Amino acid sequence: MVTPARLSPFAAAGWWALDYLDAAKQQLRVLTVPKTPKRWAIGDAGKPTILLLPGVYEHWSFMAPLGDALNTHGYRVQVAHGLGANLLAIPETAERVWRALARIPTPPEGRVVVAHSKGGLIGKRLLVRDVDHRLDLRGLVAIATPFRGARLARYLLDPSMREFDPDSATIVELSSVASVNSRIVSIFGVFDPHLPEGSSLAGATNRLLPVAGHFRILSAPETASAVIAGVESLSAPPEAVAEAAAEVVAAAAESEAEAEAEAEAEAEAEATIAQTSSKGRA
Known part of the structure; x- marks a missing residue:
């Protein structure tokens, strides 16, 4: 099982500060990117459509750099509107996304979910439900996702964060379902201040990148390359x-x-x- 590196307390504190500084900058992106770029609706009809799912307390614009990179490589990119800051419980959010996708035509080449953190857990739940391939979900590329939960969540009072407790019903349920893991690419950095357990998932394709941070990883060029490669591997x-x-x-x-x-x-x-x-x- 691949796990992030252990750093000294001083180095870890430094990465925490840099990570949250980057998160603050990304929160401001909602003001500069209020709507999805029109060009994201245009792409190669022979490639799957990408669905972006952000993490908790995140707007879809957090993932705008990855959306741009994927679109540049010919992929049409969609987002799930109406999630707000993604604070609802994972099962409820997955159900909402499912219903939204079911209301629109399924792309000829299917869909690949690209998600960050909590979005990866929502994405896995969607894969589990799509047993009849009604939505034609080809797979999931998850970035810094707590597949095994995050023990730090036990000490938080916020219900939207406590859901990541390794012993929570949602984490236990998703961990028990390994049938879809082969259709998941899990991408994570050498140090994640939020996930000391790491994001490695048994049975999945795990990619460790030379990047540190839970939020900074989203804008790293190494991540964009790994995500594109992951999507290509799941396009069948x-x-x-x-x-x-x-x-x-x-x-x-x-x-x-x-x-x-x-x-x-x-x-x-x-x-x-x-x-x-x-x-x-x-």
């Missing part, structure tokens, strides 16, 4: 992604079986040599 239909994952699992099992067979053969050879040596001494 769910059936094809599942088939590819099954092939990887089968190949790993075959490799493990071969290794066990070789180990047994070596053990038998060593036993034969030991018996021969014993007879020679006799």
